[in-house]
Amino acid sequence: MIESTAIRYFREVTARGSIKQAAESLRIAPSAISRQIQGLEDELSTKLFERGARGMRLTDAGHLLYRYAQENQTQLDRIRTQVEEFGSLQRGHVRIATVEGLLASFLLDFIVDLAREHPGISTSVTAVGSRDVADMISRHEADLGLVFGRAPRRDLIELARMRQSLCLMVSPHHNLAGKNYCTVKDLAGLSVVLPDPSFGIRQEIDRVCAQANVRLELCNETNSLAFARSIVAQTGLGTFLPREAAMPELIAGTLIAIPLQDKRLEATQVTLVQLASRNTSSSSARIAQRLIACMKDRSD
Numbered sequence: 001m002i003e004s005t006a007i008r009y010f011r012e013v014t015a016r017g018s019i020k021q022a023a024e025s026l027r028i029a030p031s032a033i034s035r036q037i038q039g040l041e042d043e044l045s046t047k048l049f050e051r052g053a054r055g056m057r058l059t060d061a062g063h064l065l066y067r068y069a070q071e072n073q074t075q076l077d078r079i080r081t082q083v084e085e086f087g088s089l090q091r092g093h094v095r096i097a098t099v100e101g102l103l104a105s106f107l108l109d110f111i112v113d114l115a116r117e118h119p120g121i122s123t124s125v126t127a128v129g130s131r132d133v134a135d136m137i138s139r140h141e142a143d144l145g146l147v148f149g150r151a152p153r154r155d156l157i158e159l160a161r162m163r164q165s166l167c168l169m170v171s172p173h174h175n176l177a178g179k180n181y182c183t184v185k186d187l188a189g190l191s192v193v194l195p196d197p198s199f200g201i202r203q204e205i206d207r208v209c210a211q212a213n214v215r216l217e218l219c220n221e222t223n224s225l226a227f228a229r230s231i232v233a234q235t236g237l238g239t240f241l242p243r244e245a246a247m248p249e250l251i252a253g254t255l256i257a258i259p260l261q262d263k264r265l266e267a268t269q270v271t272l273v274q275l276a277s278r279n280t281s282s283s284s285a286r287i288a289q290r291l292i293a294c295m296k297d298r299s300d
Contacts, residue, residue: 003072003073003076005036006036006037006039006040007040007069007072009022009026009032009033009036009037010036010037010040010048010065010066010069011066011069011070011073012025012026012033013033013037013049013056014056014058014062014066014069017055017056018055018056019033019034019037019056037049040065044061044065046059046061047059047061047062048061048062048065049062074140078281092120092121092122092281092282092283092284092286093121093122093123093124093283094121094122094123094124094143094144094281094283094284094287095123095124095126095141095142095143095144096123096124096125096126096142096143096144096145096146096287097125097126097127097128097132097133097136097137097141097142097144097145097146098125098126098127098128098133098145098146099127099128099129099130099133099146099147099148099199099200099270100127100224100225100226100245101148101164101201101225101241101242101244101245101270102146102244102245102270103125103127104225104226104244104245104246104247104248105244105245105247105248106162106244106294106298107125107146109294110290110291110294111123111125114287114290118286121283121286121287123287126142129198129199129200130147130148130149130152130199130200131152131198133145133146133147133273134147134151134152134153134156134273135153137153137156137273137274137275138153138155138156138275140275143274143280143281143284143287144159144272144273144274144284144287144288144291145272145273145274146270146271146272146273146291147200147270147271147273148164148199148200148201148268148269148270149200149204149268149269149270149271150271151271151273155275155276155277156273156274156275156276157273157274157275157276158271158272158273159272159273159274159288159291159292160271160272160291160292160295160296161269161270161271161272161295162269162270162271162272162295162296162298163267163268163269164242164243164244164245164268164269164270165242165243165259165260165265165266165267165268166201166204166205166240166241166242166260166265166266166268167240167241167242167243167257167258167259167260168182168187168238168239168240168257168258168260169229169232169238169239169240169241169246169249169255169256169257169258170232170237170238170255170256170258171232171233171234171235171236171254171255171256172253172254172255172256173236174236174238174256175236176190176238176258177256177258179258180258180259181258181259181260181261182258182259182260182261183260183261183262184208184209184212184214184260184261184262184265185212185214187209187214187216188214188215188216189215189216189217190216190217190238191216191217191219191236191237191238192216192217192218192219192220192237192238192239192240193218193219193220193221193222193228193231193232193237193238193239194216194218194220194221194222194228194239194240195221195222195223195225195228195239196221196222196223198223199223199225200268201240201241201268204264204265204268205240205265207264208262208264208265219237220237225241225245228241229241229245229246229249229255232255233249233254233255240260240265241257242268242270243257244298270295272288272291272292272295274288
């Protein structure tokens with residue numbers, strides 16, 4: 001075993017709250033766990049648990065050791081993954097955190113192509129806001145992240161950017177549907193459904209409208225871009241999205257994308273990020289390179 005038995009038993013007791021429950025989980029005698037815990041306490045010359053009628057609680061020293069045990073387990077899991085990949089360059093698992101707008105077209109096409117060409121590489125995709133994407137990367141809960149705008153944390157590095165100009169999205173029956181473009185001033189009084197303020201898209205729209213002294217008529221607010229698209233397609237409301245975020249509806253003709261004539265909104269982008277200090281697995285590095293190439297091809 002790479003990890004010591006004592007640390008493994010210590011972590012299980014902490015998780016279960018008692019030696020008895022840990023023993024049942026590990027299918028070993030409680031006395032074996034007691035000896036290992038006692039050995040740790042003797043080696044460190046301190047108590048790791050407060051023992052009471054309701055179970056065992058960590059002392060301050062115990063909390064410190066538990067953090068080490070958790071970090072150690074994460075590192076060992078990463079090493080095991082990398083070692084396994086030495087046996088086959090086509091194996092591995094990659095965790096991607098992303099803003100929702102890339103699910104409708106860009107990431108859907110990417111994952112479908114990846115599954116076809118590299119069936120041994122599995123992925124998990126989690127859609128959250130840009131700040132949460134960055135936090136997941138920082139906490140080692142995701143290997144790669146796609147955020148709206150620039151990297152929001154200093155511990156992240158930017159691997160690639162993809163320009164994603166914001167457009168006004170309306171139904172084909174909207175009175176603005178025939179326009180070739182709109183200025184920010186043209187949006188005054190427009191009835192809209194907007195993503196909530198946690199979205200980078202919303203922050204950009206609010207900033208530009210405030211600078212131009214333009215007031216939108218906010219009729220609906222949501223944390224789902226898919227819901228916003230559905231509302232706009234069936235009502236006289238508008239919303240603001242990159243083309244990639246509404247590609248299925250644009251192809252089907254249920255939404256119309258009207259370019260916005262504003263330097264800031266024309267220059268909005270999504271960014272592929274990774275933790276600066278992380279040693280990536282070969283599968284993560286391979287996926288990152290494929291994403292970089294795809295982002296270059298799809299940048300508008």
